Amino acid sequence: MQIITEPALMQATAEKLRLHRQRIGVVMTMGALHEGHLSLIQQVRSVSGTVILTIFVNPKQFGPDEDFHRYPRPFDQDAAHARAAGVDYLFAPSVESMYPEGFQTSVRAGSIAEGFEGMKRPGHFDGVVTVVTKLLQITKPHTAVFGEKDAQQLAVIRRLVRDLNIDVEIVGAPIIREKNGLAVSSRNIYLSGEQREAAQVLYMGICHARREIEKKRTDLFGIANEIERMIAEEPGFRCDYVAFVDDELFVPAETAEPDKKYRLLLAVYAGNVRLIDNCLFTA
Ligand code: PAF
Numbered sequence: 001m002q003i004i005t006e007p008a009l010m011q012a013t014a015e016k017l018r019l020h021r022q023r024i025g026v027v028m029t030m031g032a033l034h035e036g037h038l039s040l041i042q043q044v045r046s047v048s049g050t051v052i053l054t055i056f057v058n059p060k061q062f063g064p065d066e067d068f069h070r071y072p073r074p075f076d077q078d079a080a081h082a083r084a085a086g087v088d089y090l091f092a093p094s095v096e097s098m099y100p101e102g103f104q105t106s107v108r109a110g111s112i113a114e115g116f117e118g119m120k121r122p123g124h125f126d127g128v129v130t131v132v133t134k135l136l137q138i139t140k141p142h143t144a145v146f147g148e149k150d151a152q153q154l155a156v157i158r159r160l161v162r163d164l165n166i167d168v169e170i171v172g173a174p175i176i177r178e179k180n181g182l183a184v185s186s187r188n189i190y191l192s193g194e195q196r197e198a199a200q201v202l203y204m205g206i207c208h209a210r211r212e213i214e215k216k217r218t219d220l221f222g223i224a225n226e227i228e229r230m231i232a233e234e235p236g237f238r239c240d241y242v243a244f245v246d247d248e249l250f251v252p253a254e255t256a257e258p259d260k261k262y263r264l265l266l267a268v269y270a271g272n273v274r275l276i277d278n279c280l281f282t283a
Pocket of ligand 1: 061150
């Protein structure tokens, strides 16, 4: 595995790979790799001759109250995981090389980025689409895989690629879950043993939705309220939001229309730890 830190060198390398007709797959991360990231690498490897992993803690997607400087950066451990997972190139640029003095252009995400996580973190998705655009330009992939765990991010990136005619296939990778159904996330390490066990209530909510939708219930608003109540009954748990959305536009959906796709979104506080989860349903 080759480690590259200079955007220009990464771009020239990607160009050379393309000239040699290599299919390039990329997984973009902010490091602190876990099982979920490794499954994205596996997925991209199955469709690509060359795998590039990017590790870049992007300051532009952190709000003023979010601690960019305290974000974990276990680089040596990440590099070892990447090597073991069969990554060919690890691209890990510095902030200065990605945003050199004079940098002033950014990409703005549209209305799809306004609700839910976008409402909670103003400007966050603008930072994401700006860095994703740069990383796509630098790594020149044929395929880029993003986790469905961050469903709104995936929808925003799909929109970006469509709107700006970026020539890359965006693939969504399924959520990896722990044995009790809890979605794997770098935040799970902040949960106590008890909270981790109790956090299966999010998955129980998803299972409740699945059962009700299979019964052809169409009042999505009612189902979301029932899930909210289930979660609120768990001591120390508090819902930020539980809602169904139209999967493409990310606008709330109250009543299901036959055969349409809806995504259930959950954001829940377990103590101080904010957990997100989601699931796609066809009505
Ligand atoms: O999901 C992430 O880790 C980040 O938002 C991404 C896509 C790597 C952009 O910084």
